[in-house]
Amino acid sequence: MAVEAPQGAAAVAFGSSSGRAVGSRPSESLLDGSHGSPVGSWPRNLAGITILQSVIQSWEEGTAQLGLSPSKAEKTVAAGMAAVSMTVILGNGCSSRLWTDSWAPVGPLCHFEPNLFAAISNAGRRRSVKDGLFQNRWARDIVGALTTHADRFTWKWSADGKYSASSTYRAFFAGLTVLLGAKELWKTKAAPRVKFFLWLALHRRLWTADRCKQHGHQDDDACFVCGQAAETSDHLFLGCVITRELWFSLLAPVGLTALVPEGAEDIGPWWRPQRQRLDHDARPSFDSLMLLISWSIWKERNNRTFSRAVAGTQELLRNVVREAEDWVQAGFETLAVVCPIWSCNTVVM
Numbered sequence: 001m002a003v004e005a006p007q008g009a010a011a012v013a014f015g016s017s018s019g020r021a022v023g024s025r026p027s028e029s030l031l032d033g034s035h036g037s038p039v040g041s042w043p044r045n046l047a048g049i050t051i052l053q054s055v056i057q058s059w060e061e062g063t064a065q066l067g068l069s070p071s072k073a074e075k076t077v078a079a080g081m082a083a084v085s086m087t088v089i090l091g092n093g094c095s096s097r098l099w100t101d102s103w104a105p106v107g108p109l110c111h112f113e114p115n116l117f118a119a120i121s122n123a124g125r126r127r128s129v130k131d132g133l134f135q136n137r138w139a140r141d142i143v144g145a146l147t148t149h150a151d152r153f154t155w156k157w158s159a160d161g162k163y164s165a166s167s168t169y170r171a172f173f174a175g176l177t178v179l180l181g182a183k184e185l186w187k188t189k190a191a192p193r194v195k196f197f198l199w200l201a202l203h204r205r206l207w208t209a210d211r212c213k214q215h216g217h218q219d220d221d222a223c224f225v226c227g228q229a230a231e232t233s234d235h236l237f238l239g240c241v242i243t244r245e246l247w248f249s250l251l252a253p254v255g256l257t258a259l260v261p262e263g264a265e266d267i268g269p270w271w272r273p274q275r276q277r278l279d280h281d282a283r284p285s286f287d288s289l290m291l292l293i294s295w296s297i298w299k300e301r302n303n304r305t306f307s308r309a310v311a312g313t314q315e316l317l318r319n320v321v322r323e324a325e326d327w328v329q330a331g332f333e334t335l336a337v338v339c340p341i342w343s344c345n346t347v348v349m
């Protein structure tokens with residue numbers, strides 16, 4: 001069953017502006033190797049032919065009657081149009097060609113495996129899907145060498161294409177982002193649970209009031225410690241007035257008031273430059289102090305939230321000093337130098 005179409009319309013549709021005819025089917029001419037790589041083909045059986053196929057066929061037949069020959073550009077355009085426009089829904093495989101019709105998800109196999117297609121005989125190139133797959137006839141159609149080159153394996157993770165363990169290791173971390181403060185955190189002398197707590201804070205994964213509100217667990221995101229701002233990790237550990245007072249009370253006795261945080265900042269980006277203002281030997285103590293204050297504020301915040309127990313500023317300071325002494329006794333001796341100074345001050349207060 002062929003659908004007839006106006007010959008003139010088909011000629012316009014496929015670029016025959018000169019009015020010259022195309023004497024052969026695009027894919028036929030390409031399959032014989034005279035016009036570069038193959039781009040399409042016609043089913044011999046026209047059952048189920050599409051409207052587009054019938055238009056192309058009418059155009060070819062009409063122009064052939066005029067005795068005109070097509071230009072190479074016209075053939076290429078027509079064949080290319082046919083190739084990109086037609087796909088085959090495979091039925092019994094009798095009408096569609098194995099190598100040049102687009103019946104597979106990857107498109108025409110001649111495009112998918114050009115080296116293999118180049119080794120297929122002319123008769124093999126015209127086989128239908130059914131014939132080609134029957135008893136693996138397609139394999140017997142291979143008449144030439146697939147390639148003259150030996151197989152070559154390239155490693156995509158190195159510039160020279162060669163495998164290396166280092167490039168493989170780097171590939172495992174492709175797209176990794178650096179968490180500021182994480183490197184310092186894991187080197188700090190403190191209990192593992194305290195490190196893990198601050199690691200969550202760096203990732204903004206603590207259940208602070210603002211995060212609880214975002215998840216619909218509560219309506220109010222006010223800070224449980226000061227009640228003056230939204231309770232984020234940045235506010236709670238650096239910006240809260242109670243926290244800053246604590247920082248000041250602990251840094252003033254050792255002459256480091258310049259390091260007192262001035263407001264809510266990202267914890268990681270604030271921590272690194274602050275510690276770099278100190279001598280190399282003093283940095284471990286500052287790192288431990290960073291975790292000590294954050295941990296103490298978090299415990300105070302939880303006491304106020306869940307136990308309704310509020311510690312005054314001085315009591316909170318004494319709790320922090322006692323916690324520091326416990327850390328020293330537990331073997332985290334980076335605070336051993338400053339603990340006696342803090343103890344004297346809290347006793348005086």
Ligand SMILES: [Zn+2]
Pocket residue numbers: 223224225226227228229235236239240241242
């Ligand atoms: Zn606050």
